Amino acid sequence: MNRMRRGTLERREAIFGWKLIAPTVIIISMLILYPVVYNIYISFFKISLNPEVPNQFVGLLNYVKLLTDSQFWRSFGVTIAFTLLTVAGSLVLGVGVALLMNRKFFGRGIVRALILLPYVTPLISIVFAWRFIFLPVNGPLVQFLASIHLMNPGTDIINNPNNAFLVVSVFNIWRNFPFVYLMVLATLQSIPDSLYESAEIDGANRWKQFTSITLPELYFILASIALLRGIWNFYKFDEVYLLSKFAGTLPIYIYNMAFTGIPRQGVAASAATILFVIMIASITLYVKKVLKW
Amino acid sequence: MWKKSFLVFALVALMVGAVFAQSITFWTTEVESNRMQRIQALATIFEAQTGIKVNVVPVQENAVFKRFIAAKAAGTLPDIMEAGIEPLVLLGSEGLMDTQLNAEVINHFGDVYTGVKRLMYAGNGGYYGIPFHAWVQGIWYHKNWLDAKNLGAPTTWYNILEAAKELNDPAKGVYGFVLPKKADSYAEQVFTEIALANGARPFDAKGNVTLNTPQMIEAFRFYKALGKYSMPGFTTVLDALNAYLSGKAAMIFYSTYIMDDIAVSEVQKKRIHSFDPQLVKNTGFANKMMNIRTTSYGQVVGLGILKPSKDKSDAVKFAEFLMTGDNYIYWLHMAPGGMNPTRRSIATNPKFLDNEVLKRYGAAKIANIIAALDNVERFDFYNGKVVTKMSKLSSNFVIGKAINLMFANNWTPEQTAEWAQKEAERVLKSQ
The missing domain is CATH 3.40.190.10 (Periplasmic binding protein-like II)
Incomplete structure (x- = not known):
């Protein structure tokens, strides 16, 4: 009797628990799981725009088309380079700035707040601000650089297709380093001073202290940030698209497939599926090897 | 309890009403708010005259296909749309335009400039769209x-x-x-x-x-x-x-x-x-x-009646409404000079020329611009x-x-x- 009651109680609690998380599970399934599954499903079809013409099952044809398209592989390479460069760039810059900001100086509070601006300002306004300051002839930055004879005022840095990759990379590093800085600064503040003091007593110089204390303490936070930024930048679309038609990363390639000219949704979906698989595989590997979970 | 069932009844009645009331969906690429106001006003007048409700949906010209995919999935495809030659032709090449019906409307007017309508010709007497307004x-x-x-x-x-x-x-x-x-x-x-x-x-x-x-x-x-x-x-x-x-x-x-x-x-x-x-x-x-x-x-912006539409006769009525008399002129004056009539009778209508901008250029210059449309x-x-x-x-x-x-x-x-x-x-x- 007693045992039975406990059984029902446990069951009841379990059911209650499920009830509590049900809304979350349902919402996540609708917003994330369903699109992912549907995306995989349509990647096997030639999707018709016309509701009177049924979608045509094409098997792996979309995948074959993609994997034999040199443009796809080019975009793939560009995306890898973009991700590596921007993640490394924002990490180095973020850590550097965080180390500086960890020292005490007059007005530190204001400077710390100012550094966050690139990250918290709405994207569209900073894209326009960048375009404006780099305007040939009339842009303030261009006028300044021209006045000290560093560049020709007629140079259009942002809109030159040859600079596309550099422009979007530098922009991304500049926009995202405050995120790294914020995380690293918080961790730096939690490293006890006693560690540095005893290192100093042992005769370790600044560099030695950095490599033996600071870096190991920062290891997991840096590795986690690298993972997050890696995922985000691999799929980066908005700012790349806003800055240049020539940057040619994979998300742009997918967008062009899906939405320009006559949309090729099936091909775009298979590209997205390939990306998804690559991402899942590399994240799993990364989490195991680097984060050591 | 009574309240609850009344609420349910009212909701059902509303939904049934929404399904059975006559309504068409109209996509327009004139997305600026002041233009949307004018289009909305025209839609209201049309509803008052015919009882047909028009859902006006603003769509950026370069987002037409993106929206089209979503609308197809949601079952909310437009019955009629206003867009430049390129989207109309691309949709038409996928068999989505009712080219014969578009032709019927053009023929009904009888005074659409040859120069602009040929640019939307789909072959077999059909048209990808009804030329609506144009610029040079x-x-x-x-x-x-x-x-x-x-x-x-x-x-x-x-x-x-x-x-x-x-x-x-x-x-x-x-x-x-x-x-x-x-x-x-x-x-x-x-x-x-x-x-x-x-x-x-x-x-x-x-x-x-x-x-x-x-x-x-x-x-x-x-x-x-x-x-x-x-x-x-x-x-x-x-x-x-x-x-x-x-x-x-x-x-x-x-x-x-x-x-x-x-x-x-x-x-x-x-x-x-x-x-x-x-x-x-x-x-x-x-x-x-x-x-x-x-x-x-130049560019011609057309009205295209879509093949999958279930209310084609209402769409035709709306197209004819938009391109007739004062309604047409009211639309064109959204962007005087930019939107020029594609019907001869409107181009020479004194009411069309009675506009602050057009007057400053003078009737002769305007006629000259519209004439260029033919070439x-x-x-x-x-x-x-x-x-x-x-x-x-x-x-x-x-x-x-x-x-x-x-x-x-x-x-x-x-x-x-x-x-x-x-x-x-x-x-x-x-x-």
């Missing part, structure tokens, strides 16, 4: 500057280049031209006029890509030469407009949409914070261009046929990119043409 592109120039130096009107390659060279004075911040050099549709529109004046077309009669022909190379050469006397940088449409209004450019390519920017104080002040009352008088418009032949370029030529129309392949090149900005790269890399016209040829073939193959 040309060179807008400071006539007084050219006159002062005895330069001829910029209607020939020779005159254009001469004027650009003479009036270019970068030291004073004044340029002969502001030329599109960015990879966008503005660059393609301008290049189209230049290429057609030299008899160059991107496709031959068999549909092969011909972007590297000698005539095309010459067109790139001319474009690049013009770039020498233009504002530096990869300038685009707004740079051109602002530079012209503020007296920093002698000439620019622009559509007739510029007419209120030039003539109306409030509009001009929004652009450049000042107003030049003499600008209307001192501005000239070259609505054609010649090198080895004469051409003009409009485009890359996507050749030998009496609409070239649907061109819309694919346009939506991938092939020509704009070629121009952008030519200036960025200082490519020769030959290199540019070769790149464009290869890129066009690649785009068409992947479609």
